[in-house]
Amino acid sequence: MKHTFHHIHGCMRHCAMALLLAAWAAAHSPLSAQSIDRPDPGTGDSGGATPSLLTLSLDYPRLEVAENRAYIPLFFTVNGFPTGSQDVRVRAQFVGGTATPGKDFDLGDGLRLVPMEGGLNSLNWITVPLIQDDSNEGDETALFDLFIEGSTAAPARMEVLIKDDMELGEVGFVSSRFSANEGATNGQVMVRMWRTLNTRNAATITYRLEGSEAAVATLGGQATRTAVFQPGASQVFVPIPLVNDQEVQGTRDITLVIESSSDGMKPMKGFEKTVLTLADDETKPEGAPLTIWEGSSDGGERGVVLTTMVPRGYQVLLEYSDSGVEGPWTLDWVLAGADVEQTVFNRFDASVMRMFRIGPPQPLEMSYPW
Ligand SMILES: [Ca+2]
Numbered sequence: 001m002k003h004t005f006h007h008i009h010g011c012m013r014h015c016a017m018a019l020l021l022a023a024w025a026a027a028h029s030p031l032s033a034q035s036i037d038r039p040d041p042g043t044g045d046s047g048g049a050t051p052s053l054l055t056l057s058l059d060y061p062r063l064e065v066a067e068n069r070a071y072i073p074l075f076f077t078v079n080g081f082p083t084g085s086q087d088v089r090v091r092a093q094f095v096g097g098t099a100t101p102g103k104d105f106d107l108g109d110g111l112r113l114v115p116m117e118g119g120l121n122s123l124n125w126i127t128v129p130l131i132q133d134d135s136n137e138g139d140e141t142a143l144f145d146l147f148i149e150g151s152t153a154a155p156a157r158m159e160v161l162i163k164d165d166m167e168l169g170e171v172g173f174v175s176s177r178f179s180a181n182e183g184a185t186n187g188q189v190m191v192r193m194w195r196t197l198n199t200r201n202a203a204t205i206t207y208r209l210e211g212s213e214a215a216v217a218t219l220g221g222q223a224t225r226t227a228v229f230q231p232g233a234s235q236v237f238v239p240i241p242l243v244n245d246q247e248v249q250g251t252r253d254i255t256l257v258i259e260s261s262s263d264g265m266k267p268m269k270g271f272e273k274t275v276l277t278l279a280d281d282e283t284k285p286e287g288a289p290l291t292i293w294e295g296s297s298d299g300g301e302r303g304v305v306l307t308t309m310v311p312r313g314y315q316v317l318l319e320y321s322d323s324g325v326e327g328p329w330t331l332d333w334v335l336a337g338a339d340v341e342q343t344v345f346n347r348f349d350a351s352v353m354r355m356f357r358i359g360p361p362q363p364l365e366m367s368y369p370w
């Protein structure tokens with residue numbers, strides 16, 4: 001039965017991770033086209049008169065995409081109610097702009113089949129593979145008309161700006177805040193940056209650490225640091241060793257600010273700085289109430305729902321015992337701190353006694369948002 005719990009939790013954990021990845025992709029979308037799977041080619045016929053009842057809307061009427069991405073995603077949504085079993089055929093046509101089909105992109109048949117069952121009213125896209133070259137053509141524009149085959153509705157026009165990847169891009173932190181605990185078991189904090197457009201050259205980024213002297217001392221005391229992008233790399237992860245002292249210092253914020261790049265890249269608006277919340281392993285977080293009530297999962301399973309607030313830089317351990325408060329206690333779930341309420345669901349079986357308790361704060365390597 002415990003296995004069942006862990007399967008539930010494993011699923012929740014994976015789902016949570018999938019959501020995090022989705023959130024990251026959304027935050028960097030639509031530039032991060034590589035994170036999007038190609039649509040299934042599928043089959044279907046164009047028969048049926050029902051497409052006339054459907055409408056098409058654009059999710060991103062204007063899109064910027066770098067030439068070194070795999071493809072342009074032409075995002076759209078087909079709106080309406082399913083009225084048959086045939087696929088909806090959505091097609092894109094190139095209708096103008098400075099870009100040249102066959103030289104800058106390969107439209108192909110520009111077709112996307114949307115299943116009538118399950119495919120309506122949600123985000124879809126037509127993939128238009130990009131053609132990367134070694135010359136700097138500057139920014140180019142491409143206008144596409146998207147329409148539903150068999151529909152008399154006016155096509156929806158999408159404007160795409162293709163940015164040449166030989167142009168200088170921008171550099172920013174991956175997230176605008178992240179956290180760590182001074183006593184983290186891996187003894188380091190990870191600084192993450194990414195850059196856009198030209199990734200062909202190496203680049204050294206200089207950034208400064210703003211915070212109290214004691215806080216900066218926890219990161220080794222250097223107020224100015226560097227991160228190096230290798231040729232071809234669009235991301236860089238820089239570990240900074242943590243100095244774990246014995247003093248009770250409470251939670252401290254350090255702001256990391258990008259100052260310059262050796263190749264002249266400009267800081268990315270909104271990501272030019274990031275706040276690191278540094279929790280202290282000598283300071284226990286303030287207690288937060290743990291709410292427990294009976295409920296049921298989406299699948300109708302009865303169980304207990306636990307909700308609590310977890311401070312940034314800490315985590316809450318949920319443990320259970322099958323043999324009363326004497327234990328042994330088994331770790332059941334770890335909630336990472338993000339200053340928001342955290343909720344978990346666990347199946348409840350009256351034949352086995354289980355109890356939960358909040359463990360002491362443990363060092364955290366990272367938490368979401370990073
Ligand atoms: Ca080019």
Ligand SMILES: [Ca+2]
Nearest residue numbers: 244245246281
């Ligand atoms: Ca310490």
Ligand SMILES: [Ca+2]
Nearest residue numbers: 245247280282
């Ligand atoms: Ca300390």
